[in-house]
Amino acid sequence: GRLPPEGALDVVERHGYDIAPIDVGGTDGETTLLSYVWPDQGARLDRLRGAIAVAREVPARLERRTAADAVAGLTPADGALTVLWHSIVWQYLGADERRAVREGVSALAGRAGDRSPFAHLTMEPARDWSGSGFRFLVRARRWPGGRLAVLGQCPPHGVPVTWH
Structure with missing residues (x-):
């Protein structure tokens, strides 16, 4: 089907909740998340690396909940x-x-x-x-x-x- 319409979004706030949140702001969190992806899944690793880059540029407040x-x-x-x-x-x-x-x-x-x-x-x-x-x-x-x-x-x- 067709992709959703393009357009600018004004995100006012971002929050992330998890019972065990992983902060990818540092290398420890990045390494932990990357270890969850099977090594033969290159496309998935690339998407995760891209998501980590976005999370570092546009962080969300993480809370343990x-x-x-x-x-x-x-x-x-x-x-x-x-x-x-x-x-x-x-x-x-x-x-x-x-x-x-x-x-x-x-x-x-x-x-x-x-x-x-x-x-x-x-x-x-x-x-x-x-x-x-x-x-x-x-x-x-x-x-x-x-x-x-x-x-x-x-x-x-x-x-x-x-x-x-």
Whole structure:
């Protein structure tokens, strides 16, 4: 499909949350992340090195938090779109944590308004039915309104994305 429209984005704030965040500002964090990629996956290593370069140039504030605590701490910003993004994380959360994240997303959606919209973007595995193979869907739900859109589909490591 066609790529998403090009255009400038004005990112007001960036935050990263993880139960064990890795700061790539120094060589220790970079080495740790690079060690997670299989050595025969050159394209993946190149993408990661590019992402590390971007993270060093445009850093995000990293915080050690559970997913539920991170979502509970978010508030839709007045005059800006608040975006919650996660990819390939859902399968690592227990049932209670997933429920708490869903409740947090619902609370954010309830506080969203025309001047403070909220979008939940995900790239997570999905099945059409029990026993079928996984598809990795890029999905977006935006409030007010709450309409769900499947933006694309990709392999587990995200490239290439087939945009819908």
